[in-house]
Amino acid sequence: MSMGEVGDEGLERFGKPLDGVRVLAIEQMQALPYATQMLARFGAEVIKIESPGVGDSGRTSLPSMNDPEGRKVGVTFLRNNMGKRSITVDLKNPEGLEIVRKLAAKADIVCENFKPGVAARLGLGYEDIAAINPRAVYLSVSGFGNTDSPYTSWPAYAPIAEGMAGLYEFKRAPGIAPIVSPLGALGDTGSALFAVIGVLAALRHRDATGQGQYVDIAMFDAMVALNDAGISYWSMGLKDPGLAPLINHSFKAFDGYLIIQCARPHMFKALAELVGHPEWVDDPRLAGPQDWFNHLEDVIRPGVEGWAADKSRIQACAALSGVGVASGPIYNPGDVIEDEHVRRRNMLVPMERTDGVPEPVLSPGNPVKLSKVAEPPASRVPWLGEHTEEILREELGLSAEEIARLTESGATG
Incomplete structure (x- = not known):
């Protein structure tokens, strides 16, 4: 059932x-x-x-x-x-x-x-x-x-x-x-x-x-x-988890920020093609996850944010998810309250106030x-x-x- x-x-x-x-x-x-x-x-x-x-x-x-x-x-x-x-x-x-x-x-x-x-x-x-x-x-x-x-x-x-x-x-x-x-x-x-x-x-x-x-x-x-994660990273010599060899960062759309996590070559290829930079795939500066991180600010961020500049967080994430790249909008509590998933899954419990406030x-x-x-x-x-x-x-x-x-x-x- x-x-x-x-x-x-x-x-x-x-x-x-x-x-x-x-x-x-x-x-x-x-x-x-x-x-x-x-x-x-x-x-x-x-x-x-x-x-x-x-x-x-x-x-x-x-x-x-x-x-x-x-x-x-x-x-x-x-x-x-x-x-x-x-x-x-x-x-x-x-x-x-x-x-x-x-x-x-x-x-x-x-x-x-x-x-x-x-x-x-x-x-x-x-x-x-x-x-x-x-x-x-x-x-x-x-x-x-x-x-x-x-x-x-x-x-x-x-x-x-x-x-x-x-x-x-x-x-x-x-x-x-x-x-x-x-x-x-x-x-x-x-x-x-x-x-x-x-x-x-x-x-x-x-x-x-x-x-x-x-x-x-x-x-x-x-x-x-x-x-x-922090403890196991440290024990294996990665003292600064901010240097983790993958793309796991926030990017700006026109109405706020979204998260992209990209850790595999096929995901990077899909990301590059979606944002209009297929040349990234063969760029020797971007050969692997550590290289992606090393060139996050001078290459990847400008490319991704240029593509997302005319898109809402949801639009950008829908497009990224459509090609298999994990992403999600960064919400404030008001956004969470209005989210359709949250509503359908009954993830907000309302309690009527007793002091005259309607909300x-x-x-x-x-x-x-x-x-x-x-x-x-x-x-x-x-x-x-x-x-x-x-x-x-x-x-x-x-x-x-x-x-x-x-x-x-x-x-x-």
């Missing part, structure tokens, strides 16, 4: 791969919330622990919108928490801590992104959870992991891990300071993807053995893994397309503490009187 042969209604009979999987997420900001949002998209039930009054620190990010009660909800929270339920619990309150432990006892996955050591001091570390729920998969996401690292005590955000992994040196121009966060929060989202892989592997192992385990994700490790908040959709899993309608983020009473009542069986007492005591918000 190919993708698209069965409508979403027909796919509902298959369910989702993580239906019935319960996730307890003690999380902040982006790396772990992105991972648990991905799990939610595959059907997991995610309960998000937030502190009363403030909540996930991602709620305070900018830009922001107002929730139905007039509280600010920042963009970091909005793009990483769809499809979850929020319960506000004071982890410094013994009764609040006991609520979390009771929820953990019923969870398939317990995850946290405290600084290393904090979860254990609270009595919520791996050993603590394994003692009450040995089947639970325990996930930690931190800057440098929870095992042996000289940097374990260092605080870290995405750009710290990106920079330490060498990503900012890749193709950096001499004499120009490194650009921080050139790819947004890659340190967060990249770490989150490895976290999801680890959790899915641990769930598979749990199904086979009956035992949960500790999944320890370091953002630094994840970024080292993503810098595979929705847009977040990336799920890039993992499964032929027997329907893509559900977008589910908004939870408002702070929105599901506290519901979770206490349905998950822990507490009475209305007990819930009121816990709220009065400050254990919950």
